Amino acid sequence: MMKARFMSEVLVGRRVGRCALASVLMSATLMLGIVGAGGTAHAASAAAVSPEALEKGASLFVKNCIMCHERGMEHPGTAALSYLYGKGKGALADRDNLTPDFVRYFVRNGRGLMPAFRIGELNDEELKVLAEYLSAGPHPATPAK
Amino acid sequence: MESVLPPGIKREHFAALLADLKKVVGREFVFTDPQWELPAYNDAYLTTPAELHQPSAAVAPANVEELQRVLEVARHYKAPLWTISTGKNFAYGGPAPRKAGYIVLDLKRMNRILEVNEKHGYAVVEPGVSYMDLYRHLQKIGSKLWVDCAAPGWGGVLPNMTEHGVGYTPYGDHVTMQCGMEVMLADGTLVQTGMGALPGSQTNHLYKYGLGPSVDGLFTQSNFGVVTKIGMWLMPEPPGYRPYMVTFEKESDLHAITEVLRPLKVNMLIPAVAMTVEMLWEAAVQVTRRDYYTGKGPIPESVRKKMRSDLKIGAWNFYGALYGPPPMMDNTWEVIHDAFASIPGAKFYFDEDRAKDDVAWQYRKKLGAGIPNMTEYNVMNWIPNGAHMDFSPISPVTGADATKQYELIRDRCNKAGFDYCGEFAVGWRDMHHIFCLTFDRNDAKQKARANKLFGELVDAAAAAGYGEYRTHVDFMDRIAGTYNWNDSALLRMHEKVKDVVDPSGILSPGKMGIWPKSMRKGKA
Numbered sequence A: 001m002m003k004a005r006f007m008s009e010v011l012v013g014r015r016v017g018r019c020a021l022a023s024v025l026m027s028a029t030l031m032l033g034i035v036g037a038g039g040t041a042h043a044a045s046a047a048a049v050s051p052e053a054l055e056k057g058a059s060l061f062v063k064n065c066i067m068c069h070e071r072g073m074e075h076p077g078t079a080a081l082s083y084l085y086g087k088g089k090g091a092l093a094d095r096d097n098l099t100p101d102f103v104r105y106f107v108r109n110g111r112g113l114m115p116a117f118r119i120g121e122l123n124d125e126e127l128k129v130l131a132e133y134l135s136a137g138p139h140p141a142t143p144a145k
Numbered sequence B: 001m002e003s004v005l006p007p008g009i010k011r012e013h014f015a016a017l018l019a020d021l022k023k024v025v026g027r028e029f030v031f032t033d034p035q036w037e038l039p040a041y042n043d044a045y046l047t048t049p050a051e052l053h054q055p056s057a058a059v060a061p062a063n064v065e066e067l068q069r070v071l072e073v074a075r076h077y078k079a080p081l082w083t084i085s086t087g088k089n090f091a092y093g094g095p096a097p098r099k100a101g102y103i104v105l106d107l108k109r110m111n112r113i114l115e116v117n118e119k120h121g122y123a124v125v126e127p128g129v130s131y132m133d134l135y136r137h138l139q140k141i142g143s144k145l146w147v148d149c150a151a152p153g154w155g156g157v158l159p160n161m162t163e164h165g166v167g168y169t170p171y172g173d174h175v176t177m178q179c180g181m182e183v184m185l186a187d188g189t190l191v192q193t194g195m196g197a198l199p200g201s202q203t204n205h206l207y208k209y210g211l212g213p214s215v216d217g218l219f220t221q222s223n224f225g226v227v228t229k230i231g232m233w234l235m236p237e238p239p240g241y242r243p244y245m246v247t248f249e250k251e252s253d254l255h256a257i258t259e260v261l262r263p264l265k266v267n268m269l270i271p272a273v274a275m276t277v278e279m280l281w282e283a284a285v286q287v288t289r290r291d292y293y294t295g296k297g298p299i300p301e302s303v304r305k306k307m308r309s310d311l312k313i314g315a316w317n318f319y320g321a322l323y324g325p326p327p328m329m330d331n332t333w334e335v336i337h338d339a340f341a342s343i344p345g346a347k348f349y350f351d352e353d354r355a356k357d358d359v360a361w362q363y364r365k366k367l368g369a370g371i372p373n374m375t376e377y378n379v380m381n382w383i384p385n386g387a388h389m390d391f392s393p394i395s396p397v398t399g400a401d402a403t404k405q406y407e408l409i410r411d412r413c414n415k416a417g418f419d420y421c422g423e424f425a426v427g428w429r430d431m432h433h434i435f436c437l438t439f440d441r442n443d444a445k446q447k448a449r450a451n452k453l454f455g456e457l458v459d460a461a462a463a464a465g466y467g468e469y470r471t472h473v474d475f476m477d478r479i480a481g482t483y484n485w486n487d488s489a490l491l492r493m494h495e496k497v498k499d500v501v502d503p504s505g506i507l508s509p510g511k512m513g514i515w516p517k518s519m520r521k522g523k524a
């Protein structure tokens, strides 16, 4: 695990261009056994997640993430991901290729300017629900701020 | 990252300590896993190796009773704790402890909003309440009170105040607006300061000073206690809010801008913490460096000129706001407008003059009305893998000082291969000069250069008579060392207090250069 984490940090860091990044993310995520941004779309099937869980996930997303990941370049997460993946592709709620493990990994480890989240502020159970919600995307009607 | 032990504690004692902590807060709130639990307790924006700040564990009590027992355990084992509340102190170290092995005392779970007093305009909050939390709560209850937030809306009302933080409304000087404090000493004693010391006090959050010495300041930027509650004055929504922006064409205009604004500020025509912002800050929140320039070193003037015209910004950009009934705002504006119009090339903007998708304008507009957001984190998107540390000296509000500080930083910064990205936050009689030193967090050489530059800036500023208002964990000793008048009398006094209020040395050893007796020799 440790080695993989190191790889992902180092590799993801070397952003030469978008293509290079995609392939790098791919290898890093494959090593980790998780598929996300650069990988093929493997979204968890929405059917597996109950509507209540989706609703809870959405509210956790609003509470913890939307201030950086809401649509619009004024949000630093959306801006950073648009620089990486292309204009208009920066909002997490619009993604159809996030997986629970991928989300969990980034939330607990951070990347770029996104610092990791502590269990005291977002516990594992909440993170699970939140990750399932994002993986069941896209969510065209994500609640606004 | 490998597990580490608290300094001076053997492995078997550490295991017993953790077991005792778990008895207090429950298993699920003692964190030790270096893969999944502890990375979030380090600083994402370090220029030094992460190992130097790797905690051994973290513990998150739910209330003052649990906190009291956590302190008891820490005293028993003489284990160093590092207090954080919302834990978002990024640019100054985030949640990371001063040294490896400390146990982070995470107060995020103590997040109750205990009172909102609409009549007198204040709120009473616990440590874990973020600006966003308080803002959403006020919205929910239909309050007409404003929050005054730091630029990052996820920061905490209480810990930002204890760090002497600033916001952007007329209530922007947070220490001034705090009234009433509850603090737990290292021995577990809970103290109410000020009027709160009187049982059944009717004025705890209305009058700051109580009777006798006013001690609240002892617990800010300090390690003399754990603050568990504060009252914070909130501004009633004014009858009108009209933010404005004035742009200036030339780099050398900083001198004139500062001279013009001093009387406006001192006479309170500009009531809020106003900002004089350099153009790269304005650019960084909305475009990237590579959009304009891929060369190394300082961005050439021809390119800077294009940025200014594309983004409708000046070399310097002044942000302020009018608050009050419209006739009052109209009158005040006349004075402000005429004063700044004396500077050739000044251009004036109100909301209707700026585009809806003008990222820089829109977030300043929110901040001036205390609407929490995270847009300013965009400054780090300036370069890939951007991270930053803030160098923040205090300047007099004079053209000569502002220019001197600007040049002092700009020249050293350019020489070290970084962009000057900075702003002056104008307070009552001073300016907080914030230089946002942005570096690539995955480039070890650049990080080393940034670290070196920061140290040089500390020394050069001190030699010119300028000191910093707060700092990153890596520079606490160095900066505390510049406040050394009369053979470091102030630091020696702090140490005396520390030895009395925290004889076991458990609370945040090394915070702002204050070490407990047991660790004084080893300070780095």
Ligand SMILES: Cc1cc2nc3c(=O)[nH]c(=O)nc-3n(C[C@H](O)[C@H](O)[C@H](O)COP(=O)(O)OP(=O)(O)OC[C@H]3O[C@@H](n4cnc5c(N)ncnc54)[C@H](O)[C@@H]3O)c2cc1C
Pocket (backbone or CB within 6 Å): B083, B084, B085, B086, B087, B088, B089, B090, B091, B092, B094, B095, B107, B127, B149, B150, B151, B152, B154, B155, B156, B157, B158, B159, B160, B162, B163, B164, B165, B166, B167, B219, B222, B225, B226, B227, B228, B376, B377, B378, B379, B508, B511
């Ligand atoms: C892009 C950017 C912009 C920024 N803009 C601003 C700004 O406009 N204004 C501003 O003020 N700052 C600013 N900052 C700095 C910082 O992010 C904020 O000040 C933030 O509010 C601090 O984090 P926090 O509130 O979560 O405090 P925490 O991280 O919880 O605490 C900060 C420190 O306070 C002390 N402390 C915490 N809790 C307690 C307690 N209960 N008792 C005693 N001591 C305690 C500890 O030493 C701790 O390390 C900015 C940072 C960045 C990256």
